[in-house]
Amino acid sequence: MKRNSRLLLIDQDGVLADFDAGVRAAWQARYAEDAPFAERRHFYLRDDMAPQHHARLQAVYTAAGFFAGLPPIDGAVAALHELLAAGHDVRICTSPINDYRNCVGEKLQWVEQHLGSDWVARVVLTKDKTWVRGDVLIDDKPHISGSLTPMWTHWLYDAPYNRDDAQGRRRVVWTERDSWADLLV
Numbered sequence: 001m002k003r004n005s006r007l008l009l010i011d012q013d014g015v016l017a018d019f020d021a022g023v024r025a026a027w028q029a030r031y032a033e034d035a036p037f038a039e040r041r042h043f044y045l046r047d048d049m050a051p052q053h054h055a056r057l058q059a060v061y062t063a064a065g066f067f068a069g070l071p072p073i074d075g076a077v078a079a080l081h082e083l084l085a086a087g088h089d090v091r092i093c094t095s096p097i098n099d100y101r102n103c104v105g106e107k108l109q110w111v112e113q114h115l116g117s118d119w120v121a122r123v124v125l126t127k128d129k130t131w132v133r134g135d136v137l138i139d140d141k142p143h144i145s146g147s148l149t150p151m152w153t154h155w156l157y158d159a160p161y162n163r164d165d166a167q168g169r170r171r172v173v174w175t176e177r178d179s180w181a182d183l184l185v
Contacts, residue, residue: 005087006135007152008183009124010080012094014140015157017070017110019061020045026060026069040161043141048161062099067106072114075174080115086184093124093132093139136183138172155180 013019023045027035037048046054060066084090092111096103104125111119124132129139130146137150140157142165144150155170156162158179172179 004185005089006183007089007091007133008083009091009093009129009132009134009137009139009152011137011139011141011157012092012107012110013067013070014073014159015138016073016076016080016092016114017067018073019070022066022070023057023060026063026066027056030060030063031056040159043161058099061097062102064102065106067103068109068113070110073174077114079174079180080119083180083183088183091122091124091132091134092119093126093129093134093137095127095129096125138180 010016020040024035027033036050036053037045040048042048046057049057080090094107096107107125108120108123111123126132128146128148129137129144130148130150132152134152136155137144137152138155138157140159140162142156142162144154153170155172156165158171158173170179174180
């Protein structure tokens with residue numbers, strides 16, 4: 001690694017993999033109707049849906065193939081390769097859902113499919129990201145808490161549901177190179 005290299009932790013769902021697009025496509029395929037949410041206002045998608053849709057939503061994202069089939073977020077794959085080529089230690093730091101049976105293996109499949117087999121060894125699966133050491137965590141979740149004080153600085157991946165919760169944190173969008181380009185120097 002180069003002298004100014006950093007340990008970068010990158011969240012998967014909502015930062016690399018487009019969870020919302022995946023839900024919309026799977027909902028349409030499963031129920032033959034549009035998913036009952038517009039622009040997101042909450043981190044947890046179920047909070048943007050009426051309670052009568054919660055069981056159907058859970059059936060969508062716990063189904064076999066859901067996590068493996070998520071489309072990549074525009075610019076994410078190229079950005080990660082570029083950050084790694086710049087000499088940083090880039091890790092994917094992701095939390096599995098509680099009903100993990102399909103989720104865990106499919107998150108790894110997604111990484112292998114979109115980033116390559118070498119990247120599978122760069123995946124950290126954890127329910128508490130505060131236990132993971134790093135310099136920067138890029139995550140779409142506006143508030144990350146756990147049992148430890150984080151050793152990383154939280155950079156917020158831009159999403160409609162976290163724009164009011166920025167609290168001075170650095171905002172990142174892969175297609176807006178200015179938002180993360182200083183990591184390349």
